[in-house]
Amino acid sequence: MPSIEMKGIRKSYGSIKAADGLDLDVRNGEYLCLLGPTGAGKTTTLRVLAGLIKPDSGSIKFDGKDMAKVEPEDRRAVLLSQTYCLFPQLTVAENILFGPEINRETEEEKERTLSDMLDMVRLTTRADAFPRELSGGMQQRTALARALASGADTLLLDEPLRALDARLRISLRYELRSLAKALGITTVHVTHDQDEALVMADRIAVIREGKILQIGTPGEVFDYPNSPFIANFVGQSNFFVGKVAQKRESTRVSDGRFEVEARASDIEVGEEAVVGIKVGNTEIIKDQPGFFSGTVERILFEGRNLHVDIAVEDIGRFSAKVPSWRLGKIAMGDKVNVRWNWDKATVFQMPEKGLQEELKVE
């Protein structure tokens, strides 16, 4: 199973830069999720890896071997598109045997591969069915079996769960990941769904405007985002803008009226800064003091939680999640205090283009 190294990949279509100096390392046997908003360059990255797009510049190496001149069919990296692209004129078995036929395996080998693959994806009884006769989940498993049967050691998945209904999507997350991990296959999984990425990935690479912004374990990317954009894109965040007032084991940021507390940072006292705190880590309380207070303007019942929006004068809207049992104890128009544990909040430098522009999801 190869490790993958992409360096300085650039690819533009006219004025649109789909990859703008993109660097990405994927480890041997790793399950990596490439997470980003629509138009961030996720699919382009995947297609460059598959060899279907030639980058304008930059290098790709599989196990240290330069891939620039290697055709897609010789990379042993299978691309699985959103729609799976099962060949409609072939049955499940024929689809799975597509790779082995091309590789000129003997009848015996083919038979063994086929029965192994059908077993693995639990489709033995549907071997003679045509793709259109299968459910979405079965199609997905067939596509996976076809990919593995071709002898590929890298899986490139382009939103593989998107076409499925919500419940199936969630159960297939575990199945897909455990299969890839069990076989030790290097996987790059593209998605715009942060929940999917958090659950499935060994590491997440967040991509935006053709660049990788941050790469790390789901915990790192979620808890220690390196930019306000990631703080908001991977799990929603609230933001407080002010100037650094004090630097010790924690950082205090003040906008002149209110002062909030967050983790330590390198930003000098007096400089403009943004404090980001995950919605789930924001607390609203009535009987104790907070950093500031606001008025409840909206309550959404989400089943397990209540999503509460609070209007804070001069600062804007803050959101919080509170357990559902508090339904009825909190009402529209209530005055509440907002606070958080400082070791959950991150301080960022003020982005050059301003906070609004930074948070924009195209």
Place this chain on the structure above:
Amino acid sequence: MTLISNAILSSFEIAAIVTLIDFLVGLPMAWILVRKQFRGKQLLDTMIDMPLAVPTAALGFSAAIFWAVTPASLNSPGLDLITSPMLLIILLHIVFSYPYMVRSLAAILEQIDTTYETAGQTLGASKFTAARTITLPLFRAGLVTGIILCFARSLSETGGTMIALATMANSQGFQTGPTIIGTWKPLLVSHPDLTAPLAFVSILLIIFALALLVVLKLSVMKVKLPKGKVWPKWERILSRGFVPRLKDGSATIFLVILVLIPSFFIFSYVATASPTSADWSGFWSSLAYSFVIAGVVTVIDIVLGVPLALYIARNRSTKFSATLDILVNVPLIVPTAALGYSLGVFWTGQNLIPTVDVLLIILAHVAFTYPLVVRNVAGAVEEIDPSYEETARTLGAKPIQAFRRVLYPMIKASILAGSIMAFTRSLGETGATQAVVASANTAPVYIVALISKQHAYYTAGLACIVLIVVSFLFMLSLRYVTHRTKGAN
């Protein structure tokens, strides 16, 4: 000179009138075919394509004896109704251009989701209003294709027109552009002074046809339909009760009376006329000759056309591909007689190839049948998501393997459809054949000669029927082959 300008003018007049009529009656028929469900729909669907299988030479004879006042010696059982040659030619051209219009409109209509109209109706629009303001504007592209195909077909038809004119009692020396070429070219040997006028007619036809193509392409997409205006009361009346039924009924009656009966009237003529004996060996050899040519032409079309179609369809965004696409279609709009004449001049003038008749005819036929294959295949390839091939590549298939195992099975039907069209067009072509080689001995040219020179109507009728039957058998067997391979998958 007036002869030439009159002929060319009538050519364009006829083509315009024919196209307009085709559109007016073709639209309801396309609607019926796509949106209605009823018993016998399959039959209707097949009936519409029937005239396409009949060589135009046979159609010309058949339609003429049905409609026109014919010489007494012919003893026709037809209507003996029409004395105006122009009207006869219009009626004839409708027969073979109508299927093109219906097919083009139906193809686009099929792709327009009915949910748009349903949405319009739930928003309070009557059926007619919804169809007029929502669906109609969406299918201009199909309209352009239909108009161009009908116009080009009518403009370039030679064989059927010549036969129809020769069959009617008094054609008053009426000529269209292509028939002038068809008549003069054989005279070229004895009257070398005809070279200049012939070239002149060809050039005029080509230039006008091309200019028209450009104007049509630009104008149809720009015409503003009054979709902002709505007349709820009147349109509601048009949506209910007898009006839609009247529309559907008249569309069907039109199909039967104006298209189907004239196409096959020849059978009743041959059944009722008194037999005359004739020498058949000439016809059989010409038929064999035609088949060989059509076969070779079709093979060349496939071998050269499929790769080009792939290129055009897969590189849509590049300027070069778009230009190629337009260039390929040029021979479709240019009248085949003019095309044949200019090709003949080109190939014989260049001395690039030995000027063997067969070779010249084949080259001429390839020129106007090639676009049929390219269009069909390119259209089908464009429908297919390129990710199928890409997935195959990442699964380890070389480009050629990806084509053969993945793409080819998906576009096989369109290659066959294109080939059938190319084959039948080549088999039935008169104008280009005559224009490129005056003394060509293909079946349609042979039939034209039978009627216009020997007045051997009965023999010509029988020959037409043989031609029809053979083309039909050929199409049926091809259809059978397509269906069987589909079943096997």
